[in-house]
Amino acid sequence: MTNPIIGFIGLGIMGRPMAGHLLKAGYSLVVLDKNPVPVDELIALGAKKASSPKEVTAQSDVIITMLPDSPDVEAVALGEDGIIEGAAAGKIHIDMSSIAPASAVKVARALGEKGMRCLDAPVSGGQVGAQNAALSIMVGGEQAVLDEVLPIFQAMGKTITLCGANGAGQIVKACNQVQVALNIAGMCEALVLGAKAGVDPAIILQVLGGGYAQNRVMDVRGPKVVRGDFQPGFKSRFHFKDLNIILRTGADYGVELPVTTTVHQLFAELLDSGGGDLDHTGLITVLERLAKHEARTRIDG
Amino acid sequence: MTNPIIGFIGLGIMGRPMAGHLLKAGYSLVVLDKNPVPVDELIALGAKKASSPKEVTAQSDVIITMLPDSPDVEAVALGEDGIIEGAAAGKIHIDMSSIAPASAVKVARALGEKGMRCLDAPVSGGQVGAQNAALSIMVGGEQAVLDEVLPIFQAMGKTITLCGANGAGQIVKACNQVQVALNIAGMCEALVLGAKAGVDPAIILQVLGGGYAQNRVMDVRGPKVVRGDFQPGFKSRFHFKDLNIILRTGADYGVELPVTTTVHQLFAELLDSGGGDLDHTGLITVLERLAKHEARTRIDG
Numbered sequence: 001m002t003n004p005i006i007g008f009i010g011l012g013i014m015g016r017p018m019a020g021h022l023l024k025a026g027y028s029l030v031v032l033d034k035n036p037v038p039v040d041e042l043i044a045l046g047a048k049k050a051s052s053p054k055e056v057t058a059q060s061d062v063i064i065t066m067l068p069d070s071p072d073v074e075a076v077a078l079g080e081d082g083i084i085e086g087a088a089a090g091k092i093h094i095d096m097s098s099i100a101p102a103s104a105v106k107v108a109r110a111l112g113e114k115g116m117r118c119l120d121a122p123v124s125g126g127q128v129g130a131q132n133a134a135l136s137i138m139v140g141g142e143q144a145v146l147d148e149v150l151p152i153f154q155a156m157g158k159t160i161t162l163c164g165a166n167g168a169g170q171i172v173k174a175c176n177q178v179q180v181a182l183n184i185a186g187m188c189e190a191l192v193l194g195a196k197a198g199v200d201p202a203i204i205l206q207v208l209g210g211g212y213a214q215n216r217v218m219d220v221r222g223p224k225v226v227r228g229d230f231q232p233g234f235k236s237r238f239h240f241k242d243l244n245i246i247l248r249t250g251a252d253y254g255v256e257l258p259v260t261t262t263v264h265q266l267f268a269e270l271l272d273s274g275g276g277d278l279d280h281t282g283l284i285t286v287l288e289r290l291a292k293h294e295a296r297t298r299i300d301g
Numbered sequence: 302m303t304n305p306i307i308g309f310i311g312l313g314i315m316g317r318p319m320a321g322h323l324l325k326a327g328y329s330l331v332v333l334d335k336n337p338v339p340v341d342e343l344i345a346l347g348a349k350k351a352s353s354p355k356e357v358t359a360q361s362d363v364i365i366t367m368l369p370d371s372p373d374v375e376a377v378a379l380g381e382d383g384i385i386e387g388a389a390a391g392k393i394h395i396d397m398s399s400i401a402p403a404s405a406v407k408v409a410r411a412l413g414e415k416g417m418r419c420l421d422a423p424v425s426g427g428q429v430g431a432q433n434a435a436l437s438i439m440v441g442g443e444q445a446v447l448d449e450v451l452p453i454f455q456a457m458g459k460t461i462t463l464c465g466a467n468g469a470g471q472i473v474k475a476c477n478q479v480q481v482a483l484n485i486a487g488m489c490e491a492l493v494l495g496a497k498a499g500v501d502p503a504i505i506l507q508v509l510g511g512g513y514a515q516n517r518v519m520d521v522r523g524p525k526v527v528r529g530d531f532q533p534g535f536k537s538r539f540h541f542k543d544l545n546i547i548l549r550t551g552a553d554y555g556v557e558l559p560v561t562t563t564v565h566q567l568f569a570e571l572l573d574s575g576g577g578d579l580d581h582t583g584l585i586t587v588l589e590r591l592a593k594h595e596a597r598t599r600i601d602g
Contacts, residue, residue, distance in 0.1 A: 167498075189558045207439055211426065
């Protein structure tokens with residue numbers, strides 16, 4: 001596909017900079033978002049706008065969606081005035097949102113019946129990765145389709161991995177969010193235990209970071225957590241959303257995830273206590289409150 | 302302390318190579334273990350043997366213990382014919398076992414009343430770290446005492462960190478084992494979820510290892526876990542022991558550790574099913590069995 005026209009639906013904190021990189025790379029862009037601010041910004045940089053996903057699709061060769069959750073993607077793709085109503089053979093839909101694998105499969109099938117080809121391509125790397133065109137992109141779908149749109153991915157990301165058939169990108173994203181959640185939970189429980197026992201948290205980070213306990217979350221976020229800085233990063237309500245998807249997917253595939261389930265409960269408590277806009281490492285505040293509520297005897301050692 | 306005579310009690314898979322490094326570094330050694338094999342080996346290399354902790358202590362300036370669990374250390378240090386019966390002012394006791402922080406404090410106090418100075422100095426790095434003199438040593442006690450025995454630690458380890466007062470070394474070791482357990486649990490739940498959904502586990506490791514999900518356990522052990530190789534490494538029954546200490550210590554300090562508690566239950570199931578001698582990453586076999594026992598419908602996506 002030479003010089004494809006790209007439709008871009010969803011211009012939030014991730015989609016806005018991603019679309020910007022596509023413009024910079026020389027692609028023609030048709031954009032859509034409920035919020036006029038990023039739409040106008042991108043128009044000023046040379047993009048056109050459309051009034052519905054149907055219209056975006058009719059005007060584009062490749063349609064990218066970057067939306068909050070599964071129902072949003074299903075509505076934009078399959079709902080009234082959706083992508084499906086502008087569908088035509090040969091067009092490619094790339095959903096870069098993080099959604100339920102089952103939704104990804106459903107959308108790919110429905111659009112596939114209209115002759116479209118689909119990829120699920122969720123990302124990791126967060127807002128900073130989106131701004132720096134350094135995202136890791138996890139792709140589900142056919143190799144041939146990926147080959148066709150590879151330059152588009154390369155304008156937004158650094159690592160692009162074909163994970164399997166449609167839905168596999170979302171599965172690997174789910175696996176990623178399991179491990180990130182447990183990296184966070186481990187750091188938080190370790191720091192609260194150590195701090196309540198009187199050890200300097202900086203020493204805990206230093207020792208743990210030098211051995212088998214090391215993980216990227218602790219390397220990057222540990223010092224901020226110790227300072228009580230929970231400026232996101234990645235908001236805990238988004239990780240909670242991902243954990244909902246993960247547990248539903250586990251249930252779909254008959255996989256019990258007892259540790260992830262426990263972390264999910266802690267994130268629910270974090271959101272209940274008003275911490276949804278904190279960085280996901282703000283999970284430590286839940287553990288700190290639990291520790292405060294305890295009324296057992298203490299060692300004075 | 303110039304040319305101290307070192308007593309070494311506990312010559313298991315960790316203690317045996319650690320004592321060997323001290324001999325190689327030129328120290329005079331007095332050794333003790335129930336098992337005559339490592340004792341005879343070290344005698345052949347120039348060590349002397351003694352018949353009780355009391356006798357080891359009487360003949361040594363610095364007494365190192367490297368034993369399985371808290372009751373073993375308390376018995377050797379404070380029991381009949383124990384270190385305390387050979388104690389004298391100026392001698393130093395270094396406990397390098399991984400035990401309950403409360404036990405470390407108890408032993409340090411009791412020996413302190415006899416004029417001895419004490420350090421808790423648990424290690425991480427496992428059997429390979431012990432063999433290569435590459436252990437990370439977490440020290441609790443006074444800086445001046447650490448300064449005095451630093452060359453001894455340097456003969457066995459690469460990273461030596463003073464963590465705080467007596468017991469602080471054990472606290473940081475506990476924190477370390479929390480995070481290692483959660484690194485493992487995350488890898489295991491991610492791999493089981495991904496594999497049951499039909500994704501190649503090698504791809505999961507590759508993608509997760511390149512981003513925020515990265516952790517040292519996955520880097521080192523992930524490929525072995527995927528091959529079903531659970532040759533230790535670090536046996537799950539030792540990690541289970543550490544988790545028992547951690548939960549007890551959490552209770553002592555009024556700290557709830559909900560995620561670690563869930564992992565502890567999974568390790569209990571692993572031991573119940575006869576997996577105590579597997580590497581601690583063998584935890585994945587528990588999750589695989591749970592997934593098999595599920596009888597829910599599956600997506601065919």
